[in-house]
Amino acid sequence: MIIMGNEQHLFVEKRRLAKRWKGPIPVIVNTLFIMLLFYVTWWIFQDPRGLMRLYTPFKGYMVCRWLLIMFIWVVYIFNYWPFRHSWLNRTHPLIKGSILTLFSVGLMLLVIQGFFVNILGKFGIAYFNPERLMDLGITEFYAEEYSFEAIMMFAAIASWLSPAWVVACESSPWQQLKQPARGTTIVLVTFFLSMVIYFITMHSHMGILYYPWQEFTAITPPYWEKFANTVSGNFHIAWIMSATVVVWIYETIWEKYPFDLIKQDWLRRLASFAGIFVIAVAIAFFLYFAQELAWGQAVRGTKRLMAPDWRWLHVGEMAIFWLVPSLFLYFYLDNWPRKYSRPVNVVIRTVVTIIAAALLYIAYYKTSHLFLGTQEGYSHPQQFPMIPMIWLINVMLINYWFMDGWPGWKLIPAKEAESAIEPSVEKEINWNPRFIGGLVAGVTLAVILYFAFLKFLPKWCDIFTIIKSNV
């Protein structure tokens, strides 16, 4: 990540990592390490059969989402402040990883308990505080679930906006500030924006969660009811989760293509931010349509696979399945391929990661109930594949951001790093009118492929069924 304008690099961008062993061994070792770390921590914290059993589900859902945001704050927004980069350079990855993770957990608890539960919940909006809900007659279990759902939903928005401000808006206009002023400013601004978007997208969902509908404090029924065919806020979860995923797709496997072709700073930043939103909405609509093609048109009022609210939620879940292989490709496979022009690299990576996401999706629904403590089936009301997927992403981020990819990779000293930097092949690309012929051909091919997909998806689904169900 380059902070445009003052050419200031984030630490994760400046650092150079080298494989400890030749060939595929580092990838294999790290994959095994990540899976082990995932499963051990899943068992300790989340698994309904494990030790802490946070997967109630909203307690665990809230924790994994806010932890993700804390990692983003630490690395992307605060650039590891208050930790010195010299300390990061010399400290063993295991120690560094443990300290930075614990630091993030502490921050997370401060935000959840300090801000949401004890400030906002006590002095502003009752539904953020479980005790207040209990005083109003709700059982302890649902008081916690409702509060944590609201806090989790806020996190969903923040997990899009916080990185988007750095990745798309290039931290503008505060990119020249030093830490912690820059980080604090961006956190406050994105937190404020998240709050505004929360009220527009999620507050009505919470307003009708209580009986009777809280019509004096929320828009009831929600304004999206007719368009989304549901009063559930899951409609917004669809595009917000897609936006969260697109931010990282844009930052990693797309290498900020194509918006970084725009040379004018303000226009590039605006186009990137708006582009991420537009792409996310397009993906959300498409993934909803894909479900209609696979399972038939949703029927309002049904509860599971056929329900519009679940279908919108599942859009976000499918998007998350795409993020996992995309980050893996970027972190551990050196963002393969790199040898072609950037547009071609981007297309290949996109296709490869979509295929990998589909395989992961199939593997998850075929097998996850055997080891995660969850249940077989697509749409168990308490089952959210986003929880294990985000938990896995968190583990990957701890390994890559906090542990320098240990044990397969190691941080190499600055001098060695300078000589180790390989010139990227055709990294730079400028808009050229000679692209137009290909551009037209590409658009035409995309439209043909899109409609071919529409035609064949129902047939593929008839042939290949992941889970047999009559619901």
Add this chain to the structure above:
Amino acid sequence: MTTNKNTSKDFTRRDFIKGSASGLGLGALATMGIFSYSEKRKKFLPAIERKQHDFGVCKRVKITNISETSWFDNAVLMGDIRNAGGLLVNQYDYNWPPFGNGQGLAKGSYADGIKTFRHLLPNKLEEAWEIVYEKSVNPDNAGGFAALIEMEDMDGQIHKYLLDSGWSFKWMEACFRREGIDNMLANHEIEKFFISHSHFDHFWGLPVTYKYDPTIATYIPEGFYPEDKQYIADCGFRGELTEVKAGLREIAPGFVVCSFGVPIICRVFGELSLYFNVKDIGLVCVSGCCHEGIIQLADTAFRELKYDKDQMHGIYGGLHISPFEDWDPKYDDMVIAMRDWGFEKIGCNHCTGIITAKKFIARGYNVIKGTARFGSKDEAYLGNGDIIEFKA
């Protein structure tokens, strides 16, 4: 890679490829965004095909609510669920009766629990409950769900069916005696026994049914776990067990059951619901908990079955909307969408939730009120001992 040796033709090819790759992404995203949620997309969706399967007709259906109070204190039940780790925890782990092993909440198992009272099944239930009472978590909170269904066929003959067997041995014995179910079972008046699903409050009172008729033909949905099936055997069952595969199965003229392959809270899978075609009034849907959802139940009938007047007439049972008096906006979708299905008579209780019944009433649906007797708490819906009848 560009070098000085590149020819102009080479440049053209490279430019074309770069342009094509960019166009592919742009075109794909643009089409996805513009078309995927437009009205035109519906042309690609298959039309709903109604199979209109004719399963006959019956004269009337009468349902007696043996018990709808599955538990007596919602806060106690939800406290146990919360402290055990939530709604995904295996129901045999909670250490609820009858599978208590004395180890406390969330430390139970089927194997540990059953061995303390298996030798007393199915006849010595009072003695069994005394053991269970000592070893289980919150045994006084256990109640149960069960209903007696009486269907009159077109020849005027009455057929009796039992839906579910509740939870607490003690509570269900009392309920069975109150409604005369014990004698009906002992006299083999009840022809078939349907277990809607394996949740504790519908299934764990199984010995109470088998105590009086261990040979009654029993139907379960596909999806029972090995310990669920073992419990049936351990309860002394000696009759014919039918596992209904996902889909419809005819039971008698005018009566079909449908097995839904649904994952359910507390690690339960599959639910069996019942359809009756009542002459001159239409379809009556009966459910234990309806975890598949009442609209799914109706939609399945709409797609698969032929029924009189093409009318969805009535519903009875737990509709599983707000079982713990909880809520979610998606339940409002269900309440709102109910109007589109045109149900004329709604007999609900149990896991429907009192909030839901009140929302139904507020929207003008014909919810049959109850008498709030024998432990039922609210007149908003049919309570214990109440009767509903569907006839022309």
